[in-house]
Amino acid sequence: MTQIHRSNRGGRIDRSRELSFTFNGKRYTGYAGDTLASALLANGVDIVNRSFKYSRPRGIVAAGPEEPNAVVQLGASEAAQVPNVRATQQALYEGLVARSTNGWPNVQRDMMGMIGKLGGSFMPPGFYYKTFMAPASMWMTYEKYIRKGAGLGRSPLESDPDIYDHINQHCDVLIIGGGAAGLAAARIAADSGARVMLCDEQEELGGSLLDSRETLDGLPAPEWVSQVVTELAGRENVELLPRTTANGYHDHNFVTLHERRTEHLRDTAPAVNRRPQARSRLHRVRARHVILATGTHERPLVYGNNDVPGNLVAGAVSTYIRRFGVVPGHKLVLSVSNDHAYRTALDWHESGREVVAIVDARATSQGELAEQARALGIRIINQSAVIEAKGSDRVTAARIARVDLDAFCVLGHEETLSCDTIASSGGYSPVIHLSSHTGTRPVWRDDVLGFVPGDVKGMTSVGGVHGVFALKAVLEHATEGTRRALEAIGFDGASSAPRLPDVAERREAPACALFQVPHVKSAMRAPKQFVDLQNDVTAAGIELATREGFESIEHVKRYTALGFGTDQGKLGNINGMAIAARCLKRSIPEVGTTVFRPNYTPVTFGAIVGRHCRDLFDPERYTALHAWHVEHGAEFEDVGQWKRPWYFPQVRAGAVSGERESMAEAVARECLAVREKVGILDASTLGKIDIQGPDAREFLGRVYTNKWAKLAPGRVRYGLMCKDDGMLMDDGTTSCLAENHFLMTTTTGGAAGVMEWLELWHQTEWPELEVYFTSVTDHWATMTVTGPQARKLMSEVTDIDLSPDQFKFMDWREGNVAGIPARVFRISFTGELAYEINVQANYAMPVWKALFEKGDKYGLTPYGTETMHVLRAEKGLIIVGQDTDGSVTPEDLGMQWAVGYDKPFSWIGKRALTRPDTARTDRKQFVGLKPRDPKVVLEEGAQIVFDPEQSIPMTMVGHVTSSYYSPNLGHGFALAVIKGGRDRLGQTVYLPMKDGVVHEAEIVSPVFIDPKGERQNV
Amino acid sequence: MSEIREFDCRPNDQTGAESPLAWSFQRGPAPAADAQAGVTLRESAFMGHLILRGGAIVLDEAVREVLGINLPARPNTLAVDAKGERSIQWLSPDEWLILVPGGEEFVLEKALRHALGQAHFSLVNVSGGQTVITLRGPKARETLKKSTPYDVHPSAFPVGKGVTTIFAKTSLILRQPQADCWELIVRRSFADYVYRWLLDAAAEFGVTVERR
Amino acid sequence: MFHIYCPYCEEHREEEEFHPRGQAHLQRPADPENCSDKEWGDYLFFRDNPRGIHHELWVHSVGCRKFFNITRHTANYEILETYKMGERPSITAETLAADERQSGVQAASGGWQTVGARPEDEALNTEARA
């Protein structure tokens, strides 16, 4: 197929570089410099999509991010699929493959359209509202049709081959928008020496200047742009970012920019010098000042059948002609409310095709451009508008009529003009989306017929977005606004003599307020007048909403879907509000404006994720012994960000093909090894805090529930830490290293939180206490050697006197282990004789290996967290966060022995223990559970009831907190919290499971093994 | 017994010692040497790291006496001795990081304790808990921009500055003791993550890992 | 994403470096044993939730690890000042109201979260700010 709408000359495309591409399975050609949209128009592709709700054929309407119809699915391969790409924003490259996102089975012959506008009756205005108000079952019925028919784009089913990244940026001035205003702002900012960033969403900088008819300093606008861009690119203090959309404007001038770095080259990023390049990049910009130079979006007029392909926004037609050398039709009717749009007729005429008429809603056309048109012999019809387009797959004619805008009615004098293109302009809406992200409300300006940004601290809006439209005025406004902003942040040197290009002043007549065009029939009966093409919202729909009582535009929006989704109301919002205002007999500002939300245009997940994916999704913390664990086949468990050995499956005895133990087998073997011989655990992940100062002891007494006044150097004590509400927050042992020196341990997960907790109380409540805390978690590697043979093994590697009367339970000693200086703590989390060896982490590996060298004959067995859990649970030792959940007091746990009720200072949590709810006797208490069936291992989290025969919902009296199979006991066992549990020892409780099975269990003491603690004391 | 327990946790014999990046180097091959590499990375392992806490007025004189460096009192600054081997960095109004060649830390600790006498302060050896990763090269700054929200532009991060800040999804101390030399002081358990992150972020510039 | 001035580091840092710790200037009862259950309950559980000026406790957790206070506008998220532990704010709802009365200008503009500018909404906003 040839490029039937391509002109022979003009445009910023390279006719010597032909590019082939595929759209909906058909091959076409375009040129380097095209967008997918301009190439489609050049090839005469009228229908690019089917509409969301009514399944009507749709064509390209605009030339920028405001395009509502040409939303495509991009990508040649499955892995490279990208949904929701606007064809108007996608540069053409060789081999590009795109499909329509809507249309089933295809856009030309649409099934839903043939079935008879299924959407029409299925999805009236208020569809979302009514559906979500209705029983959920209704949604299930609709959803499959909507998803299939509406085609919301789809994500790839294969892993993305590309990489993406983030970059953090800081600048003095961030200029958003690289059109006339942005370039003028950049120039003065660059001269001032400030750190400047300029971003623009288009393929090249220049904005509307790239299709402007104006001259600057005697140069055609695009040439002036090249000159300025070259100048800016040479400045060290300026970073230029084309193809970069400012997508979100967040608190305190934090702006996210989405830079598409390779999307214009291929569908997957090419390598450069064999090094991988990020396909796109998210810039996280912290700007001292933001210059908002986002310009305007031209508003189309709302008339009957204004969605038929061939209806375009006037400015877009000019863009296609002047930038891409594409005239998207043969015969043009232009319907306008303002002077500026006349340029489209001039551009069309100059390209050698016919302008049938300009239909101007104003009584007269006096401006300079109107006079030029008149001089060319173009017919101008005043006080009239296009009221309806004719045609189905392409415009065939325009029905025009005299209109009375004040009375909102047609006066007669109807005429039908044969044409294939209708371009319309209802004025220019400032692109206020970004300033709106900040939560600041925009301000309506009657003179602009649009909203302009409200005041945002640290932001200046310049040019079109501020309602300044004429080029000369834009340049002046942007320069002056930027000069003031620079001064405010301390850059005033170079901005004293700003350079302004020489631009002609244009005489323009005022525009009139025209949004919806009246039709001879009422809006409800007239052909559909579309307001929001992407969401298929019509003027009649908005009227209906107001009649049904929705008065706020926010409610109208939710009722009709106006401005929903990826569209964010770019073309339709103001028109929609104007219609609502007319129906409600209010002014537009009285109806309000909707809040635009990030993102301005869709951002790929890749760019959002950056390199925080795959192996780098989250930090993995390793202990100093990690390499050994990997070598020895450990399976790992995530504990916070730590990778802890979970269990060490061994090759099964006699296994032919190297088959390894199951988890249950490995854990059973590890458990028995510790109880019968000796095991070793890498406990390095425990939090450790070095505490020094004369008030260290006093401080411990205030943050722990138990007493610390008499703990002697060389001794260790277990402590509970509560919040001031009396609920347990952490536990651990603390050793007295010297009179004013302690080493606290915390749970693995609680380390950072406890450290902050100590600082909180020290800094805010008790700054007078002389004490300092320093985290030493990573400094010390910790190895627990535990089991009946532990002393024998230790005696082979250490010079420390291990005799039971010299080194007792809850003592610590200093010495050498395997020749490495070590502190050894006789504490036990298994209930067995145990030594916790702390060495400087760089020397952990030689110590660990030495232990294994000597440990073989004692049956030294490495064990992981699962075995640790079983062993401690057999002893009824809690794990904070598993057996507790922030609603458990030390008393609930039966740990009154660790509470110093008579300490002089009212320690954290003490007062709360006597509050009525905390002091209740029927609180959930910590107990053991022994299932009746020894083979049963109860489910952790299972709810407990006293009476299984009661009707549902049953009264739940507690739940299982920990549950394991014990190879030592030969049966399953569990820990639980149960209402008044300690007074119910021996009673039977029931655990109804979701599969209908009801387990029976006996309430027992939580200590299942060695209740007197003789084994750890040997 | 003394009121604070001093303990020299460094053995005389360094056989078998493993730095925090030992596993990273062992696990996979470092990227092939690249003459055009934009970034060069190396670990300065086994240094002496001490955390000194106390009031600046209390500590100032003793630090100068023992270490021969002025205690940096201004936030986010760093003082280095003439040889560039020993440094002390402001971490907080009452907290400093001292870095010295490995093996000096315990001697220094004892000397500082002696000089400070009965003053209220704390001094903690954290040498096993962290390591230093050095970044050099024309793209070092660009690599950092991908990794930390802190502003590393020369105007905001001159030589002699040091901060604790966010790095990817963890935190570290970032400092520039000399021109074109960035030091990342990383907690041991996060070292591998930071290392892998750096290799990934710098891949587009080319990266060389220097090993002794 | 806030940009927060740490009064100890003496420079602005990204929000990621900080943790909020709730309302500032909470007073733990001096003699917990002799305060009533209600007083203790108030201290534990009850917090202000103003629409407007709020004094908050934050910690520079990835940084100097110091706790400090932020005076923040809860509707437009503007940070009006930060100050060290033990210091009192120089800007409060009261000082701002006094400034407004003096200048006849509303001190905190912008940042309204409600939309649909109907007169009754305006009234609500004005009321909440007064």
Ligand SMILES: [Zn+2]
């Ligand atoms: Zn700070």
